[in-house]
Amino acid sequence: MGVGPYTVRSNVRRGPYATITVEGRVEPSKPGQFYMVRGDWGADPLLGRPLSILSDDPSQGVLRFLLKIFGEGSRRLHELEPGQKVHALGPLGRPFPRGAAERGGKPALVGGGVGVPPLVYLAEAFAREGRSFSFLQGARTKDDLVCLEELAALGVQPEVTTEDGSEGERGLVTAPLKRAIEMGAPVVYACGPEGMLKAVAALCRGRVPSYLSLEARMACGYGVCLGCVVPVVRDGVRSYERVCQEGPVFEGEVVEWP
């Protein structure tokens, strides 16, 4: 388990987004896992921020994240300069289960906003294995589409929807997802805003297994604080499970939405 420290190699900003590459001792990871990341800034902000792995290379000791500014912590991470120290704890959490993708047909990868990076990582793994899949990205507007260069580098043509029609198909990502399911997608992997995940779960329910990567406020990221729980229902029994430990990826069928 890596506990840092890492050094920022590059930080490429585009508006509120930043693609941050750090170097250090990197443990092997799987798509869907994340790190708790903080700058070397003392006690304020106090806690790490969970960031999904966009890509990594343990042999080169590099790790990449895509970040969007939300509040103080992400703003400070956005400002990091090459050479600065960061603390990153990970890889954490359970990755996207791959079993259902073995059944043939094209798995559908559905991402929105800062939910896109873990799916880019998953796409990279599928591409490396020569497996075909479809990649759907939904955004409010063109400027919120992310990781387009990374996807292009993998030879992936994402199907894009924007709510304002400024790029791709106008509307929500559930429209192309519905088509993908009708075309026989054996499994759906999704990460994005809660509204999107909820709609994806509803669409998949009873038709196709879905694996959703959820967000929750986290203090530790490694299972000890019990701060990050979500309600789930398994075999009719409701309980709280930790997004950082039992998740962040959950079967769409078990998640109880607020």
Add this chain to the structure above:
Amino acid sequence: MAVEMAVTLGSLRLKNPVMLASGCCGYGLDMESYLDLNRLGGACLKGLSVAGSEGNPPPRIWETQGGMINAIGLQNVGTRRFIEEKAPRLRGYDTAFVANFYGHTVEEYVEAARQLDAEPCLAALEMNISCPNIQEGGIHFGTDPAMVHAVTKACREVMRKPLWVKLSPNASDVVAVARAAEEAGADALTCINTMPAMAIDVERREFRIWNKIGGLSGPALRPIAIRIVYQVSRAVKIPVVGIGGVATANDAIEFLLAGAKAVQVGTALFADPQCPYSILDGIEAYCERHGFLSVEALIGQIKDPGPRPGCHE
């Protein structure tokens, strides 16, 4: 010069003064990938009750300046499942595991104490009389010296292991509560639990936490904890364990100088699960630098100028 790091709290010897705080290290096992528990003085495990608790709905945590507010709702597996499923895996360690426990009534406290007292992997029990998270529980006991006396005495009577009582900063006279616990037979006092706190999302006009009120922890709590450790350690004869915002060796030393015999590290573990190592190294280096042959020699060694008019000790 080798510094003697061990400290004794009554009948219990800790190999060094740095422990993990309850609620911040799970049942100990969860820390294994980050920390060699055998290098620590001990670990206080997540608070247990006889019935267990599923905890509060989310959101349970909110970060504040230099701290965080939590209302986990004391989620725990219950004493029986702890003893059956978790405790056997703690038996191989050479460190002091302390079970933290709570109840909603004196009877529940007593039953939890009785069950946990029989578990061989535990070095002591720490009674949480102060967790502000459960509406009907903790806080009422911890603010009232008479209640604290009653619950401490009742638990003490059914136990053989050392009983630590963990005080709340929310008592109007924390020294009176400390004295009540001592008189009722407590073997040590842990100071302090979290401070009741609240945060509001002004844009949405909503509470940040489902429970509305949670407990403030982290560096922001430390000055309050230092003051209480100072006051309490001078008022009682039993050992005091300091807790609240310890993240660095200097923080820990501040507690030791104020009168704590050991410290517990909580919230700081979240940002850096390995911080106990640097705290230990730093304490040792400090002792060497200042000519203390042992940590014990350092305890309470603040240069105290005596009474001050505005300082009610």
